[in-house]
Amino acid sequence: MAHLTAEEVEHIALLGRLSLTEEEKARYAQQLSAVLDYAVELASIDVEGIPPTATVLAAHNIMRQDDLPSLSIERDDALKNAPRTDGISFEVQATFEDRDA
Amino acid sequence: MTFCTLTIQQAREGLRARQFSSVEITRVFLTRIHELNPTLNAYITVNDDEALAQALAADARMARGDDTPLLGVPIAIKDVLSTRGLRTTAGSRILENYVPTWDATSIKRLRDAGAVFLGKTNLDEFAMGSSTENSGYGVTRNPWDQTRVPGGSSGGSAAAVAADLCCAALGTDTGGSVRQPAALCGITGLKDTYGRVSRNGLIAYGSSLDTVGVLAKTARDAAIVLSVIAGCDPLDSTSVDTPVADYPAALNGSIAGLRIGVPREYFIDGMQAEVTSAVRAGIEQLRQMGATIKEISLPSTHVALPVYYLIAPAEASANLARFDGVRYGLRVPGNDLIDTYGKTRGAGFGAEVKRRIMLGTYALSAGYYDAYYIRAQKVRTLIKQEFERAFDEVDIIASPVTPTTAFKIGEKVDDPIQMYLADVFTLPCNLAGICGISIPCGFDAANLPIGLQLMGKAFDEINLLRIADAYQNETSWHMRKPVLS
Numbered sequence: 001m002a003h004l005t006a007e008e009v010e011h012i013a014l015l016g017r018l019s020l021t022e023e024e025k026a027r028y029a030q031q032l033s034a035v036l037d038y039a040v041e042l043a044s045i046d047v048e049g050i051p052p053t054a055t056v057l058a059a060h061n062i063m064r065q066d067d068l069p070s071l072s073i074e075r076d077d078a079l080k081n082a083p084r085t086d087g088i089s090f091e092v093q094a095t096f097e098d099r100d101a
Numbered sequence: 102m103t104f105c106t107l108t109i110q111q112a113r114e115g116l117r118a119r120q121f122s123s124v125e126i127t128r129v130f131l132t133r134i135h136e137l138n139p140t141l142n143a144y145i146t147v148n149d150d151e152a153l154a155q156a157l158a159a160d161a162r163m164a165r166g167d168d169t170p171l172l173g174v175p176i177a178i179k180d181v182l183s184t185r186g187l188r189t190t191a192g193s194r195i196l197e198n199y200v201p202t203w204d205a206t207s208i209k210r211l212r213d214a215g216a217v218f219l220g221k222t223n224l225d226e227f228a229m230g231s232s233t234e235n236s237g238y239g240v241t242r243n244p245w246d247q248t249r250v251p252g253g254s255s256g257g258s259a260a261a262v263a264a265d266l267c268c269a270a271l272g273t274d275t276g277g278s279v280r281q282p283a284a285l286c287g288i289t290g291l292k293d294t295y296g297r298v299s300r301n302g303l304i305a306y307g308s309s310l311d312t313v314g315v316l317a318k319t320a321r322d323a324a325i326v327l328s329v330i331a332g333c334d335p336l337d338s339t340s341v342d343t344p345v346a347d348y349p350a351a352l353n354g355s356i357a358g359l360r361i362g363v364p365r366e367y368f369i370d371g372m373q374a375e376v377t378s379a380v381r382a383g384i385e386q387l388r389q390m391g392a393t394i395k396e397i398s399l400p401s402t403h404v405a406l407p408v409y410y411l412i413a414p415a416e417a418s419a420n421l422a423r424f425d426g427v428r429y430g431l432r433v434p435g436n437d438l439i440d441t442y443g444k445t446r447g448a449g450f451g452a453e454v455k456r457r458i459m460l461g462t463y464a465l466s467a468g469y470y471d472a473y474y475i476r477a478q479k480v481r482t483l484i485k486q487e488f489e490r491a492f493d494e495v496d497i498i499a500s501p502v503t504p505t506t507a508f509k510i511g512e513k514v515d516d517p518i519q520m521y522l523a524d525v526f527t528l529p530c531n532l533a534g535i536c537g538i539s540i541p542c543g544f545d546a547a548n549l550p551i552g553l554q555l556m557g558k559a560f561d562e563i564n565l566l567r568i569a570d571a572y573q574n575e576t577s578w579h580m581r582k583p584v585l586s
Binding site: 004008009012013014015016017018019020021024028031032034035036038039041042043045047050051052053054055056057062073077078080081082083084090092093094095 | 198199200202203295296309338339341401403404406407408410411418422425426427428429430431432434435437438439440441442443444446447448450452455456458459460461462463466472473475476477478479480481482483485517518521533534559
C-alpha cells in the first residue's frame with residue numbers, strides 16, 4: 001500500500017511548481033495513494049528482458065539542414081499572448097538575485 | 102429540407118448540385134447552435150463571423166468550379182487544436198484569453214480543403230478526462246439525456262455531432278477521448294494510427310499517445326475527413342511518411358473473408374448486460390455479412406489502465422511545464438519567480454490536471470522512476486506485442502467501447518479510479534499505437550446509445566473504415582437522433 005505523507009505531497013507539488021491549498025494537499029495525498037495502489041498490479045508482471053516502449057514508432061534521428069526560417073514567427077506575434085512585455089521581450093521576475101547590489 | 106442533419110457526403114452533393122449554398126447551411130447551423138448551446142454547452146466559442154466569411158469564400162470558389170473534399174462544409178473543432186485568430190482554451194482557465202497566431206497542421210489542411218469552422222468545442226481540461234466535467238467552461242450535456250455526461254474528453258465535439266450542431270468535428274484521442282464520447286453520444290468516432298495525422302498545433306497532453314481523430318455521423322464521413330488531415334508533416338517528427346489512401350474510395354461495402362478477433366478479456370464482470378448483448382449482436386451481424394469470427398486473447402488488457410495512468414500523467418507533467426505564466430496564458434504574481442510559477446499554475450489548472458501533474462511528477466521523480474515509469478513502459482511493450490501477435494491471426498479486433506452507457510453528471514467526479522475505468526477498453530489501442538473506431542450498435546432500455554469498437558493494425562485505416570461503413574450500410578443505429586426541443 002502506497003501512502004503518501006504530507007511531506008511527500010508538498011515535495012511533489014514543489015517539483016511540479018503547483019501551489020496547493022491545505023485542503024488540496026490532503027485530498028491529493030489520499031487520491032494519489034489510491035491510484036498508486038492500483039499500479040501495484042504492475043509489480044507482479046514479469047518484465048525481465050523486456051525493453052521499455054517510449055514511442056510506438058521505430059524512432060530514429062531525422063537530420064536536416066537548418067533552413068526553415070519561414071516557420072519562425074514574428075516577434076510581435078510571439079508577444080501577443082504574453083501577460084507582461086515591454087514591447088520587445090517577455091517580462092519576468094529575476095531568476096537570480098544580484099549579490100553585488 | 103433539414104440542413105442540420107446533413108452528413109458531409111450529403112452536404113457536398115447538395116452544394117455541388119446547387120441545391121443550397123454554404124452560406125445558407127452555415128446560417129442554419131449557427132442559428133441552431135445559438136438555440137441549443139446554452140443548454141448543451143457543446144461549444145466554448147462560436148465562430149459566427151469567420152464561419153460566414155469562410156462560407157461566402159467557399160461559395161465563391163464553387164462558383165469558379167472548385168471542388169475540394171470539404172468545400173463549404175460546416176464543421177466543429179475541439180478546442181485543443183490551435184486555430185489562427187480564434188481563441189483556443191484547451192478547456193482551461195489558464196488559456197482563457199489565448200489566441201493562437203498560427204494554425205495546427207490538421208486545421209490548415211481543413212482550411213485548404215474548404216471547410217467552414219463553426220466554432221471550438223468543449224473538452225475536459227487539456228483533454229484529461231472521460232466526461233467533459235473537468236472543463237473550466239462547464240460540463241457538456243449528453244443530447245440523449247441531459248442529466249448525463251457526453252463522455253470525454255472530446256465530449257463537446259461528440260455532443261455537437263449528435264445534436265446536429267455541425268456536420269462533423271475534429272477531436273483528439275489519447276486514451277479513448279474520441280471513441281468513448283462517440284459511443285456515449287451514438288455517433289461514429291475514428292482514432293487513427295499514431296503518426297497518421299500531424300500533432301503540430303495540438304496542445305500536447307501525452308505526446309507518445311496523442312492522436313487527432315474524427316467525430317462524424319457516418320464512417321464514410323470519417324473517411325472523407327481522414328483523407329484531408331492525414332499525411333506526413335515536417336513540423337511533426339513523429340508523423341509518418343506512409344502514403345495516404347483515398348479512404349472514401351476504398352469503402353466498397355465488402356467485408357467477405359475479413360477475419361475478426363474478439364478478445365475474451367474485453368467482456369468483464371460488472372459490465373452493463375445491455376452493452377455486452379448489443380456488442381455481441383453487432384459482431385454476429387458482421388459474421389452474417391461474411392466476416393469470420395474468432396475468439397482471441399489479449400492477456401495484459403487488465404494492466405493497460407495502470408500503465409496508462411503512469412505514462413500519460415508522466416508525459417503530461419513534462420508537457421504542461423510550459424504553462425508558467427511567461428509567454429502566454431494566466432500569470433498570478435508571487436514573491437519571486439518560483440512563487441509566481443506555483444501561484445499561476447495553482448490558480449490556472451483545475452483539479453484533475455493538478456492531480457495528473459502530481460501523479461506524473463511522482464512517477465518520474467528520483468527513487469520512483471524505475472519502479473513506476475520504466476516498469477509501465479516495459480508492460481506497454483507487452484501490450485503492444487500482444488496486439489502484434491493477435492494481428493497475425495486476425496485483420497480486425499472487435500470489442501465494446503465502454504463498460505456502460507452514459508453515466509450521470511456528478512456520479513464519478515470524486516472518484517478518480519471509477520472515472521478512469523470508463524476508458525478501460527479504449528486505452529490499450531493508444532498504448533499500442535494502432536487505429537480504432539467506435540460505431541453505434543444499439544441502445545439500452547433508457548434509450549442511451551451503445552458503441553462497438555473495431556481496432557485495426559497500425560496504418561490499416563482502410564480495413565477499419567471499410568468494415569464500419571459496410572456495417573452502417575446494413576444497420577440503422579447510426580441514423581437514430583436524440584429528441585431535442
